[in-house]
Ligand SMILES: C[C@](O)(CO)[C@H](O)COP(=O)(O)OP(=O)(O)OC[C@H]1O[C@@H](n2ccc(N)nc2=O)[C@H](O)[C@@H]1O
């Protein structure tokens with residue numbers, strides 16, 4: 001049986017503004033997404049029948065609520081003749097921390113199954129299907145660092161510098177839905193132009209709120225800013241500092257207090273998934289078991 005193995009990289013939000021709120025409660029955002037060179041790993045093996053089998057290295061995520069299973073079901077609905085697959089998710093990325101790991105897993109699943117099941121859906125179609133699963137899924141489907149508007153699905157390519165990041169996980173759980181619903185959240189940022197986001201004063205609008213509600217995150221931000229320019233990603237709780245070199249980032253990581261955990265990874269303006277899928281088309285990644 002053919003097996004396809006692909007990564008699902010993390011993302012950072014290099015800034016995050018809210019410019020308004022839609023009638024359905026979702027927020028209009030402006031943000032820049034950049035990928036990280038650290039990823040979950042997924043393997044996809046065609047089955048002889050039409051069953052969907054899912055295994056995950058983290059037992060808390062090994063269930064049908066996993067975005068991987070939901071993504072696979074959405075694509076199964078697109079098949080003319082039902083095919084099955086076994087999917088194994090090796091969970092590396094911290095989840096619920098603003099790194100978009102679940103969304104990225106879903107996007108990799110959509111791309112992989114479109115390829116393996118030969119559905120011939122376009123990237124636009126896959127991004128539209130992905131948006132049903134989460135606002136962060138389309139950027140992982142398209143695979144380029146992007147200035148995002150709308151709820152995060154209107155994407156224009158950008159090429160920010162690609163520093164080494166130290167990402168800190170302060171081990172605090174933050175609910176994305178609760179933060180978006182908070183009455184003190186700043187929702188009236190003046191829109192900025194795609195062309196000059198790097199020249200503008202930007203921020204993550206969730207940061208003041210998260211600082212106040214979660215003092216541990218405030219402590220981590222205050223610690224990291226001694227080493228590098230520092231920001232929250234998504235709604236947190238993870239935060240990152242941008243360093244000129246891997247060595248400097250690693251030196252800061254070595255001094256990080258417990259119980260926080262962290263890792264060092266380079267920023268990427270192209271997701272490795274698209275490149276690997278192009279290779280897979282020429283059968284480099286497809287091994288016969
Ligand atoms: C914070 C970000 O990670 C920034 O990239 C995203 O905006 C969140 O993306 P996500 O985790 O894929 O979010 P979703 O699963 O679509 O939504 C989670 C919850 O966040 C709120 N939400 C999300 C995105 C958005 N533009 N407006 C919202 O109000 C909604 O209450 C929603 O129920």
Ligand SMILES: Nc1ncnc2c1ncn2[C@@H]1O[C@H](COP(=O)(O)OP(=O)(O)OP(=O)(O)O)[C@@H](O)[C@H]1O
Pocket residue numbers: 061065066067068094095096097098099100101102103104105106136176233234235236
């Ligand atoms: N494959 C998956 N990996 C991680 N979490 C998943 C997955 N599928 C479903 N989930 C659920 O989704 C929640 C959010 O996971 P995810 O890692 O995408 O959040 P996040 O890093 O906060 O991303 P975002 O920046 O989109 O808010 C988790 O708490 C988990 O319950």
